[in-house]
Amino acid sequence: MFATFDQLKGRLIVSCQASPGDPLEDTDAIRRIAMAAVGGGAAGLRVNSAEHIAAIRRNTKLPIIGIQKQYGSAGLRITPDFAAAAALAAAGASIIALDCTDRAWPDGDPWQELIQRIHQELRLPVMADIATLDEALAAAAAGADCVGTTLNGYTESTLGNHSFSWTLLAQLAQQLDVPIMAEGHVSTPEEARRAIDGGAWCVIVGSAITRPGNIAAKFAHALEKVAFSAPAIGVDIGGTSIKAGLVRRNGEVCLSVKTPTDAAKGRDAITAGLVQAVEQVLAAAADKRLEPVGIGIATAGAVDRRDGSIFAATDNLPGWSGFRLRSFAEERFHLPAFVVNDAQAAVLSELHFGLGRGLSDFVVITIGTGVGGGIVAGGKLLRGQHGFAGTIGHSVIRAGGRPCNCGRNGCLEAYVSTAALLREYRENGGAVPEGTIDDAALALRINQLARQGDAAAQEAYAVLSGYLAEGIANLFNLVDPQAVLLSGGLIEDYAQFVPDLQKQVEKLLHFGAKRQPRVLAAKAGQLAGVQGAAALVFESRQ
Numbered sequence: 001m002f003a004t005f006d007q008l009k010g011r012l013i014v015s016c017q018a019s020p021g022d023p024l025e026d027t028d029a030i031r032r033i034a035m036a037a038v039g040g041g042a043a044g045l046r047v048n049s050a051e052h053i054a055a056i057r058r059n060t061k062l063p064i065i066g067i068q069k070q071y072g073s074a075g076l077r078i079t080p081d082f083a084a085a086a087a088l089a090a091a092g093a094s095i096i097a098l099d100c101t102d103r104a105w106p107d108g109d110p111w112q113e114l115i116q117r118i119h120q121e122l123r124l125p126v127m128a129d130i131a132t133l134d135e136a137l138a139a140a141a142a143g144a145d146c147v148g149t150t151l152n153g154y155t156e157s158t159l160g161n162h163s164f165s166w167t168l169l170a171q172l173a174q175q176l177d178v179p180i181m182a183e184g185h186v187s188t189p190e191e192a193r194r195a196i197d198g199g200a201w202c203v204i205v206g207s208a209i210t211r212p213g214n215i216a217a218k219f220a221h222a223l224e225k226v227a228f229s230a231p232a233i234g235v236d237i238g239g240t241s242i243k244a245g246l247v248r249r250n251g252e253v254c255l256s257v258k259t260p261t262d263a264a265k266g267r268d269a270i271t272a273g274l275v276q277a278v279e280q281v282l283a284a285a286a287d288k289r290l291e292p293v294g295i296g297i298a299t300a301g302a303v304d305r306r307d308g309s310i311f312a313a314t315d316n317l318p319g320w321s322g323f324r325l326r327s328f329a330e331e332r333f334h335l336p337a338f339v340v341n342d343a344q345a346a347v348l349s350e351l352h353f354g355l356g357r358g359l360s361d362f363v364v365i366t367i368g369t370g371v372g373g374g375i376v377a378g379g380k381l382l383r384g385q386h387g388f389a390g391t392i393g394h395s396v397i398r399a400g401g402r403p404c405n406c407g408r409n410g411c412l413e414a415y416v417s418t419a420a421l422l423r424e425y426r427e428n429g430g431a432v433p434e435g436t437i438d439d440a441a442l443a444l445r446i447n448q449l450a451r452q453g454d455a456a457a458q459e460a461y462a463v464l465s466g467y468l469a470e471g472i473a474n475l476f477n478l479v480d481p482q483a484v485l486l487s488g489g490l491i492e493d494y495a496q497f498v499p500d501l502q503k504q505v506e507k508l509l510h511f512g513a514k515r516q517p518r519v520l521a522a523k524a525g526q527l528a529g530v531q532g533a534a535a536l537v538f539e540s541r542q
């Protein structure tokens with residue numbers, strides 16, 4: 001065996017080439033790239049053309065595998081004839097690489113003949129660039145001193161292989177006695193290491209190291225994917241309306257629809273509304289040539305995380321309990337489907353697209369007709385056995401207190417909700433504003449009045465925040481989060497009371513002043529449920 005091979009055992013060879021037309025296709029640029037690779041620890045180089053080899057040889061004594069690419073009528077051939085091989089040798093190549101695939105070439109010399117002449121007349125070893133096991137065996141039988149997997153993926157029979165063929169390496173390692181050079185599609189240090197472990201003599205890496213254009217394209221493509229491709233459908237089923245939207249990976253909702261829930265008519269009416277909303281979004285997506293990759297559904301009620309069915313639902317959604325929502329959506333829309341409770345969807349929205357992006361541990365409390373919530377611990381939504389984790393509304397803040405719709409007394413939800421806000425407002429002498437229709441609308445009106453300085457409305461909020469502080473203090477004791485985020489229309493539009501609420505929490509907590517508990521108004525808006533539901537799809541594809 002030639003001594004050159006000992007120098008290369010277990011080492012990295014860097015292929016320094018540029019495509020025709022590439023700004024780096026320049027002798028001195030290639031020489032500089034090669035010297036940078038040597039500085040980084042390359043034990044050898046693979047270089048195209050006598051001119052480049054001669055330039056690099058003046059700077060280094062390391063082994064250089066020389067090739068001469070020739071673009072002909074039958075495609076690209078590597079070192080087609082003896083004249084080319086002789087020129088590479090004269091320029092200082094240590095090994096001559098040849099195209100030894102079984103493709104037929106109209107011109108040039110047969111590679112079997114070339115191997116003999118290179119050995120006899122140039123006294124240099126030959127590397128056989130092959131694509132298949134059979135070609136490798138033929139090349140070794142014809143006297144090639146080593147084989148490279150270089151052309152796997154580039155010949156007709158192997159076209160479409162865009163990653164390193166570990167199967168081919170394993171076969172070569174088993175059946176060949178000559179050194180095997182792993183080359184082509186090796187793109188990470190881990191893959192290089194794996195190739196050596198898999199029996200390669202050495203590893204040749206090109207584009208992944210020496211082509212900034214390719215590297216930049218990879219990054220640019222990845223970001224493009226994040227922003228524009230693979231959108232998901234998000235749906236939010238509430239007691240009064242169903243919202244659906246097409247959500248990009250960065251959380252942007254690029255189109256959305258809203259339809260009444262018609263909940264009083266039962267399950268079939270709810271699913272009819274769901275189908276209508278989703279089909280509208282699908283049609284609009286098709287117009288934009290966007291293909292949703294999945295559908296995430298947030299719904300009121302308790303969701304069984306194990307099969308995406310409705311474990312239990314309140315009277316707001318009659319007949320919803322027991323419905324196998326995930327199966328229904330998968331069969332109806334032919335997309336992977338995910339189901340989550342709406343309060344937890346709000347948490348996912350904050351986690352991926354809102355204030356939670358920089359946090360690893362936080363709690364979201366959603367205040368509306370009830371109190372929902374969710375806990376993020378270690379960067380992940382805590383779902384628990386069934387999917388019920390974070391049911392903050394039913395933590396008791398007054399033993400034996402007001403009756404709650406869960407059957408207990410004194411739950412946070414019995415003291416903090418739209419209904420509770422209304423009650424406090426009336427008890428403080430506030431007149432019920434005219435022209436409003438239901439509790440939720442009334443509560444939003446009180447929210448508005450508080451913002452405008454109405455005393456009774458502000459007092460109602462003060463009482464509400466006293467109770468809420470108890471619930472939040474419990475959370476800080478239980479979870480020790482970086483922040484508690486408050487969401488829901490009642491909070492977002494009257495965030496003025498949040499700093500006061502934070503002070504109350506501080507007073508209730510042991511070492512509160514030192515702990516400085518953070519309470520913030522959440523960032524997510526009306527479409528938080530839609531965004532959070534879509535986030536489930538993205539999470540499944542990471």
Ligand SMILES: [Zn+2]
Pocket residue numbers: 393394395404405406407408411412413
């Ligand atoms: Zn309760």
